[in-house]
Amino acid sequence: MSDPLQTIHVVDDDEAMRDSMTWLLEGEGYAVACYDSADSFLAARNERMHGCIVLDVRMPQTSGLELHEKLDALGSQLPVIFVTGHGDVPMAVSALQRGACDFIEKPFNNEDLLSRIRRALALDSQLSARRQRDSVIEHRLRLLTQREREVMELVVAGKLNKQVADELDISMKTVEAHRARVMEKMGVRTVAELVKAVMSVN
Amino acid sequence: MAERPRQAKNRPMFVRPPPRQPKQTWLWLAPYAAIGIFALAMLIVTALLQWREQDTALSALEGDMHWAERTIEARLHAHQDFLTGLGREQEFRQLIYEAFQVKASRYVRDNPEIGAIIWVGTEGKVEWVAPNESTATFVGEQLTGIRMAALQEALRTRRPLFSPDYPGADQRPANDLILPVQRGSSDLGAFIAIQSLEGLLRVTLPASFTTRYSLSVVDAENREVFSNTSVRPTDRRISGSISLDLPSNRLGLNIVAYRGGGSWLPFVPAALIVFLTLLATATLLQLRRHARGRAETEEQLRAAYAFRQAMSQSLVTGLRAIDLEGRITFVNAAFCRMTGFAESELVGVAPPYPYWPPEEFEQLQYNIDTALAGNAPASGFEMRIMRKNGERFDVRLYFSPLIDAGGRQIGWMASMNDITEPRRARVELERAHERFVTVIDGLDTAVHVADVQSGEILFANRAFQNIFGFDSAGRDSALVTAACRPPPEALSRDPASLAPADLPCEIFDGEIQHALSGHWYHLHERAIRWVDGRTVRVQLAADITDRKHIDEVNLQQQKRLEQTSRLITMGEMASSLAHELNQPLSAIANYCAGCIKRMNAGNYHFDDLLSAMQKASDQAERAGKIIRRMRDMVKKSDPNREPIALAELLDEARAFADIEARRTSTQIVVNLPENLPKIIVDRIMIEQVLLNLVRNGIEAMHDTPVERRRLDISAHRIDARWLQVEIGDQGHGLPEEDIERIFAPFYTTKPEGMGIGLAICRSIIEFHQGRLWVEPRREGGTRFRFTVPIEEDEDE
Numbered sequence: 001m002s003d004p005l006q007t008i009h010v011v012d013d014d015e016a017m018r019d020s021m022t023w024l025l026e027g028e029g030y031a032v033a034c035y036d037s038a039d040s041f042l043a044a045r046n047e048r049m050h051g052c053i054v055l056d057v058r059m060p061q062t063s064g065l066e067l068h069e070k071l072d073a074l075g076s077q078l079p080v081i082f083v084t085g086h087g088d089v090p091m092a093v094s095a096l097q098r099g100a101c102d103f104i105e106k107p108f109n110n111e112d113l114l115s116r117i118r119r120a121l122a123l124d125s126q127l128s129a130r131r132q133r134d135s136v137i138e139h140r141l142r143l144l145t146q147r148e149r150e151v152m153e154l155v156v157a158g159k160l161n162k163q164v165a166d167e168l169d170i171s172m173k174t175v176e177a178h179r180a181r182v183m184e185k186m187g188v189r190t191v192a193e194l195v196k197a198v199m200s201v202n
Numbered sequence: 203m204a205e206r207p208r209q210a211k212n213r214p215m216f217v218r219p220p221p222r223q224p225k226q227t228w229l230w231l232a233p234y235a236a237i238g239i240f241a242l243a244m245l246i247v248t249a250l251l252q253w254r255e256q257d258t259a260l261s262a263l264e265g266d267m268h269w270a271e272r273t274i275e276a277r278l279h280a281h282q283d284f285l286t287g288l289g290r291e292q293e294f295r296q297l298i299y300e301a302f303q304v305k306a307s308r309y310v311r312d313n314p315e316i317g318a319i320i321w322v323g324t325e326g327k328v329e330w331v332a333p334n335e336s337t338a339t340f341v342g343e344q345l346t347g348i349r350m351a352a353l354q355e356a357l358r359t360r361r362p363l364f365s366p367d368y369p370g371a372d373q374r375p376a377n378d379l380i381l382p383v384q385r386g387s388s389d390l391g392a393f394i395a396i397q398s399l400e401g402l403l404r405v406t407l408p409a410s411f412t413t414r415y416s417l418s419v420v421d422a423e424n425r426e427v428f429s430n431t432s433v434r435p436t437d438r439r440i441s442g443s444i445s446l447d448l449p450s451n452r453l454g455l456n457i458v459a460y461r462g463g464g465s466w467l468p469f470v471p472a473a474l475i476v477f478l479t480l481l482a483t484a485t486l487l488q489l490r491r492h493a494r495g496r497a498e499t500e501e502q503l504r505a506a507y508a509f510r511q512a513m514s515q516s517l518v519t520g521l522r523a524i525d526l527e528g529r530i531t532f533v534n535a536a537f538c539r540m541t542g543f544a545e546s547e548l549v550g551v552a553p554p555y556p557y558w559p560p561e562e563f564e565q566l567q568y569n570i571d572t573a574l575a576g577n578a579p580a581s582g583f584e585m586r587i588m589r590k591n592g593e594r595f596d597v598r599l600y601f602s603p604l605i606d607a608g609g610r611q612i613g614w615m616a617s618m619n620d621i622t623e624p625r626r627a628r629v630e631l632e633r634a635h636e637r638f639v640t641v642i643d644g645l646d647t648a649v650h651v652a653d654v655q656s657g658e659i660l661f662a663n664r665a666f667q668n669i670f671g672f673d674s675a676g677r678d679s680a681l682v683t684a685a686c687r688p689p690p691e692a693l694s695r696d697p698a699s700l701a702p703a704d705l706p707c708e709i710f711d712g713e714i715q716h717a718l719s720g721h722w723y724h725l726h727e728r729a730i731r732w733v734d735g736r737t738v739r740v741q742l743a744a745d746i747t748d749r750k751h752i753d754e755v756n757l758q759q760q761k762r763l764e765q766t767s768r769l770i771t772m773g774e775m776a777s778s779l780a781h782e783l784n785q786p787l788s789a790i791a792n793y794c795a796g797c798i799k800r801m802n803a804g805n806y807h808f809d810d811l812l813s814a815m816q817k818a819s820d821q822a823e824r825a826g827k828i829i830r831r832m833r834d835m836v837k838k839s840d841p842n843r844e845p846i847a848l849a850e851l852l853d854e855a856r857a858f859a860d861i862e863a864r865r866t867s868t869q870i871v872v873n874l875p876e877n878l879p880k881i882i883v884d885r886i887m888i889e890q891v892l893l894n895l896v897r898n899g900i901e902a903m904h905d906t907p908v909e910r911r912r913l914d915i916s917a918h919r920i921d922a923r924w925l926q927v928e929i930g931d932q933g934h935g936l937p938e939e940d941i942e943r944i945f946a947p948f949y950t951t952k953p954e955g956m957g958i959g960l961a962i963c964r965s966i967i968e969f970h971q972g973r974l975w976v977e978p979r980r981e982g983g984t985r986f987r988f989t990v991p992i993e994e995d996e997d998e
Contacts, residue, residue, distance in 0.1 A: 014785045016821050020792030023814050027799040058781055083788075085781035106784035110795035 006051035006121050007031040011041045013059045038062035052079045052120035077127050079120040137197045143185050151178040156198050233486050241479040248471045259440045271444045273406045282362050285381035285393045292383045306332030315401030323391045326350045338371050338396045356380040357389050364448035367427050375399050375428045399428050420454040520618035528553045542590030559588035573601045596622045648743040652679030654697045686716040697729045706730040722750040782828045786821035793818035845880040845993045855892040868900050868911040879992040887966045894959045895929045895986050902933025925992050930985040
């Protein structure tokens, strides 16, 4: 049920919280890694991490929100579940708006937490799959010549071959040849697929 | 018609009264002196005449007297001669009785004063009596008394003798003329003629004499013997006396002239003269009084003339009189000065006048025609005339009819004012006034000036009129500004009692709310001296509603901020409490949930579960500690209690609540009994409770009609230790089930409420060992009551 590559990173200053969380999540069969502060998490972090972060908002020194910002800045794609105390709702909302995955208010129902964790892990899987696909498309795009890229952009913009020829001041035949090569290089069969692929990376 | 104007022209219009004469008093005395002298002279003349008349009368009397004397003496001598003749015949015995009888009887008949002639012997015995029928005596009668004595004296002296008078037979005075007869040396006897003195006088003196004089005969002893009249003349000035030389006797005759025409007659002329003198004096006095009156009138006339003359000459207003045809009859000095023409150049001139500028002829002719027709406007004519040197200037000419003493109109009087300067000044003044009004009306501040005594508004600018109405000028300031007026006790001075020396004086400076519009004004009032000298109040009212509103908003914001910060503090406290508690609670939940999962799954180690349960138990203990620590913390902030008057707290709470009350038009009625004991409370806390409850009440009446929005605050002492405060509103009331719930934390019926107000209130009251509860009011709304401890010292 759980992806062996995914780990739940619990960042909380309270030792009891970390311990009880580990007890709970391990009971569910997840891999759990605990960090007693934002800095210790940042120190341990790497690009290959999968799973999600359960982040306590209120911590001494670097708060949960600050950590979230730093992770954002580092380009981390890990979903974050904020754990807030009473009265931190507006803070959580602003965090959500900045791309946090979810939040849960203490004291929480463990089923609530678990369902959020499941959702976060699913999101993480999705994201990593997309990341993989995008990297393939990006790799293919890099294979296109300058002229082929120009032709592709116009085609994606919905222009007819004749219009493309006029615009680039080349012959219809040349356009058709470029187009065929683009389709081949990008590994798509239809213009719709091409558009989808290009849009996904942009 | 043609007669009148000429008459008017010929009449001197202004008669100069005669010059004043020096007062000559002596001139007035002269007539009196003349009258006096005349009267005196007349009296002297009269007296002289009187005296001469008397003199004449006296000399006539003397003449008459001498005549009478001679006549009487002649008569007596005749009688003596007759008796001597008889005696001689007797001596020589030639006389016989018969002859005697004849002779003597004839004589007696001829001389009626003789009663009888008798012959008596030497012994005094009557022997012969002639005439026989005489009743004076009879033959044989013996002479006695003074008659006998006279006889013996005559016989002794042998000379005729006139006896003293004696009462005769008819009891009238009579006396005897005795002629003794001797022969040789022997006495024969004597012839005696018995004569009546009355008869003697009657016979000798004619009737004319006796009517003029009063006669009386006196004897030698000056005793009156006989008087021919019983009427005694009173005036004895014209009188005389003669003495008759009779043989051996002497008789006096007193003669007094009767005054002809009464005794007062001589005084008539004198009285007449005195009367006439008095009359003349009185007339003169009257005349003098009249003359004096006349002189006074003349003096007044002269003064009036001089006054008028001085007035007309000193006037800066030109005066010009014209007759009914328009001919100038008079001009005063000012008129001459204005026009530059001499009086002689103007008087007598008919239109067109020399001071008419040629270009204005038509207009001026029209004006004078209008004036002569009696249609001159009361406001006069405004016209342009010319000086002698050709300079033009503007004048205003007023006409009024000229009436003489007889009430007849004899012309028109015109007064002329040079209005060149006034006109310029007026224009200047109007401009200045316009500027003033523009500035004053341009002000936002309402300015008005009102008389201190009457309250009459003397001036009000546009801003004032905008607020209090455009008809406010002239009305009573107290009525006009009744809605926005400082109360009399708020004035620093009573403006009506200010002395002129106190002005100008500040009366009021403060903020007032207009009772009707609700606008706020900053009133600044001063008492100053107005242009006409009276004391007035100048009031400047600046609309500060906006500023006030901003102030109020600021105040409310400030209060909200305070409250928010308080709430934030509380919120933070609650939040940190929650966070603190959340940690162990969440941990417990996690442990428990983990255990349940494992137990359900069946793949667990007992030791693991035990350890987890142990940890959960530790966390529960930790939670308990947190709670204990919180309680300890709360306990430390024990209220700072002090004795304080409830009224004072209410005042402070109301300072905040009133803003809200005013905004919602809620009436707050405080009813505290006198001598309420002080309460022992934390000032800030109880103030907060009061403020909270008052606000609750106000908010509860949000849907109550404005006129019923009334909040009652009252308090009373319930026993020796407690004071109960009640705050009742007329609001929507509370459903039965909410009565207790409203004190629960986070319970609210208000959309924006936090739901902690009443909870805190109850906590605060309970801190003070008091109680806070709520009950519905019978008349609608709710009533909050709480008890607070009172000062121990008040314990009895």
